[in-house]
Amino acid sequence: MKRKTFSIITALFLTAALYAQTENKAILEATKMKSKISRFVYSHFSEHLGHCIYEGLWMGENSPIPNNKGIRTDVAGALKQIKIPALRWPGGCFADEYHWKDGIGPKNERPKMINTNWGGVTEDNSFGTHEFLELCDQLGCEAYISGNIGSGTVQEMSQWVEYLNSDNESPMTDLRKANGREKSWGVKFWGVGNESWGCGGRMKPGYYSDQALQYSAFLKNHGDNRLKLIAVGPNSADYKWTETLMQEMGIRFWGLALHYYTSLNASATNFAEDEWFKVMKSTLFMEELISKHSAIMDQFDPFNNMALVVDEWGTWYQVEPGTNPRFLFQLNSLRDALVTGINLNIFNNHCNRIKMTAIAQIVNVLQSVILTQGEKMVLTPTYHVFDMYKVHHDAFLIPSSLESDNYIYEVDTVPALNISSSLDQNGKIHISVCNLHAQKTEDLTCQLKGYKASSITGQILTADKLNAHNSFDKPNTLTIQPFSEFSLDEGNIEVKMPPHSVVVLEVTGNLNIPDNSVKVNNAKPGLKYSMYKGSWYRLPDFTKLNIQKEGTVPVVEYPEEVPVNDIGLVFSGFIKIEKTGMYVFTLASDDGSKKTIGEEMLVSNDGRHAINEVEGSIFLHEGYHPITVEFFQASGGCGLQLFMQGIESDRVIVPENIL
Numbered sequence: 001m002k003r004k005t006f007s008i009i010t011a012l013f014l015t016a017a018l019y020a021q022t023e024n025k026a027i028l029e030a031t032k033m034k035s036k037i038s039r040f041v042y043s044h045f046s047e048h049l050g051h052c053i054y055e056g057l058w059m060g061e062n063s064p065i066p067n068n069k070g071i072r073t074d075v076a077g078a079l080k081q082i083k084i085p086a087l088r089w090p091g092g093c094f095a096d097e098y099h100w101k102d103g104i105g106p107k108n109e110r111p112k113m114i115n116t117n118w119g120g121v122t123e124d125n126s127f128g129t130h131e132f133l134e135l136c137d138q139l140g141c142e143a144y145i146s147g148n149i150g151s152g153t154v155q156e157m158s159q160w161v162e163y164l165n166s167d168n169e170s171p172m173t174d175l176r177k178a179n180g181r182e183k184s185w186g187v188k189f190w191g192v193g194n195e196s197w198g199c200g201g202r203m204k205p206g207y208y209s210d211q212a213l214q215y216s217a218f219l220k221n222h223g224d225n226r227l228k229l230i231a232v233g234p235n236s237a238d239y240k241w242t243e244t245l246m247q248e249m250g251i252r253f254w255g256l257a258l259h260y261y262t263s264l265n266a267s268a269t270n271f272a273e274d275e276w277f278k279v280m281k282s283t284l285f286m287e288e289l290i291s292k293h294s295a296i297m298d299q300f301d302p303f304n305n306m307a308l309v310v311d312e313w314g315t316w317y318q319v320e321p322g323t324n325p326r327f328l329f330q331l332n333s334l335r336d337a338l339v340t341g342i343n344l345n346i347f348n349n350h351c352n353r354i355k356m357t358a359i360a361q362i363v364n365v366l367q368s369v370i371l372t373q374g375e376k377m378v379l380t381p382t383y384h385v386f387d388m389y390k391v392h393h394d395a396f397l398i399p400s401s402l403e404s405d406n407y408i409y410e411v412d413t414v415p416a417l418n419i420s421s422s423l424d425q426n427g428k429i430h431i432s433v434c435n436l437h438a439q440k441t442e443d444l445t446c447q448l449k450g451y452k453a454s455s456i457t458g459q460i461l462t463a464d465k466l467n468a469h470n471s472f473d474k475p476n477t478l479t480i481q482p483f484s485e486f487s488l489d490e491g492n493i494e495v496k497m498p499p500h501s502v503v504v505l506e507v508t509g510n511l512n513i514p515d516n517s518v519k520v521n522n523a524k525p526g527l528k529y530s531m532y533k534g535s536w537y538r539l540p541d542f543t544k545l546n547i548q549k550e551g552t553v554p555v556v557e558y559p560e561e562v563p564v565n566d567i568g569l570v571f572s573g574f575i576k577i578e579k580t581g582m583y584v585f586t587l588a589s590d591d592g593s594k595k596t597i598g599e600e601m602l603v604s605n606d607g608r609h610a611i612n613e614v615e616g617s618i619f620l621h622e623g624y625h626p627i628t629v630e631f632f633q634a635s636g637g638c639g640l641q642l643f644m645q646g647i648e649s650d651r652v653i654v655p656e657n658i659l
């Protein structure tokens with residue numbers, strides 16, 4: 001009887017949902033471009049776990065498997081193709097029991113240890129700091145090192161930073177030189193612990209905040225290298241953790257980590273539509289998590305100066321039968337490709353807050369991009385999505401709104417489509433779309449605002465079966481294929497999205513955004529500045545204060561004739577843009593500063609702090625644009641510089657000939 005009632009309700013629900021079916025329509029507003037999708041959103045994670053490091057990345061110099069200084073050449077070559085921007089190491093849970101000095105010096109003298117988290121296997125420390133930095137060099141990526149605050153000490157971590165980053169003479173730098181490396185590496189990204197609420201120390205948020213603040217005081221910038229410290233963030237939906245840390249630590253850290261896995265206690269490749277649907281739904285939860293954690297961060301950091309760093313994400317299934325359960329080895333199917341596409345779309349769309357992420361893990365562990373077995377290597381569907389999506393690296397997000405049809409499975413529903421889009425340095429738009437629906441082709445209309453499209457090409461990743469995967473015997477079951485199921489109709493792009501597919505479209509055309517330059521007659525070189533006296537913690541409202549001094553400067557800089565304590569400065573004038581396009585401005589200051597261009601507040605770098613850089617981007621037409629920079633200096637260190645980077649140009653100090 002119960003079952004009958006249930007199926008009637010289900011039938012009614014399905015019928016209602018069928019009639020409620022919406023047309024799929026995406027509006028992509030090039031006119032509202034503002035934020036840059038940091039390439040670091042596409043970073044990866046490697047841990048001393050199972051066969052990630054040993055056999056996955058590192059074979060040792062004496063291995064018969066081709067290697068360059070011990071690093072697998074096949075794996076390194078494949079990873080270079082997807083342009084990995086940063087690699088996190090050495091863990092994970094492993095990080096909080098790792099003592100870095102055990103992993104330097106002659107290999108035969110390195111102490112061994114037990115990897116207690118991951119199978120109790122013996123770790124011989126043959127892959128350590130120098131080998132990791134060599135790997136990063138070969139991949140052309142930045143290093144992101146997680147320090148040990150669980151079982152280590154402040155001194156140990158601070159010495160690690162010095163060992164890697166200082167060029168001055170000290171016991172640590174002498175040790176580095178004795179180990180064969182003369183010059184410092186300048187590692188920027190440092191994690192202050194890992195999962196300190198769990199394997200990293202079972203700390204409460206208040207206690208962790210105190211610990212992290214203490215560590216941060218001893219992790220120093222050496223030379224010109226500016227550390228980007230990443231605090232341990234919440235476990236999934238632990239909003240209390242985020243709130244406490246933001247309250248206790250403010251925005252002293254560059255980033256706050258977030259860990260969330262799409263987990264399912266079932267096989268990675270042996271499944272039907274029910275488990276496909278569960279995984280889609282659980283992946284979409286990332287949207288809610290990011291929105292809610294960001295909303296908490298917004299209360300303390302309204303200008304997004306602190307990054308949310310999702311440095312562990314991906315699928316977590318049962319291990320492959322017959323493998324060590326603590327080695328977390330799983331295969332990777334078309335379903336994982338969708339998980340990747342959806343997550344990357346979500347990250348792109350939140351790029352004002354999400355400035356870095358790392359999928360777990362790069363090779364042979366959890367949702368890997370590469371699997372190895374002896375001398376064999378397989379590129380997973382996840383790898384191919386990273387390859388397709390690399391067009392979004394450092395591109396400008398085109399905000400999109402999407403009305404999507406529903407994908408209904410039994411009594412549950414998710415949106416069938418998922419999308420993000422960006423404009424690259426060459427003026428091309430890339431639209432990445434996932435069709436989550438297991439059965440149905442979805443017709444999608446993309447309306448472009450502020451862009452006149454002239455031609456389109458496309459790529460697709462899909463397969464006949466939901467659980468299709470690449471194996472060591474059949475490594476090419478899923479590969480990227482050309483896609484042409486689209487048309488351009490009066491400026492709109494009509495796409496036929498096959499079921500269970502990931503598509504990336506490349507659109508060529510021209511931006512068509514209303515002119516935002518202003519007319520200026522008799523422009524004179526330089527910027528006007530007004531000086532104010534006062535002692536502030538945040539920028540005051542200068543319009544309510546009396547000007548103490550006025551003058552002109554050729555560029556945004558601290559005027560020589562101005563005293564260096566307790567002063568405020570407002571610079572104003574025009575910037576002359578030579579070529580229409582997107583520009584990134586970076587304001588570096590000690591203490592607080594902000595910059596407006598035209599009507600828009602572009603960069604806020606407020607508060608008393610050491611030298612700190614904040615960037616903002618804007619679309620500017622050729623011609624003049626009014627700019628203002630406000631700044632205050634309390635006491636101690638002092639600095640102010642404004643940089644810009646345009647299309648096809650490197651970052652430079654905004655030069656005097658355009659001010």
Ligand code: AHR
Pocket residue numbers: 047091092093094194195312360361366
């Ligand atoms: O990625 C596997 C493990 O998952 C990491 O070591 C840990 O940080 C997380 O719990």
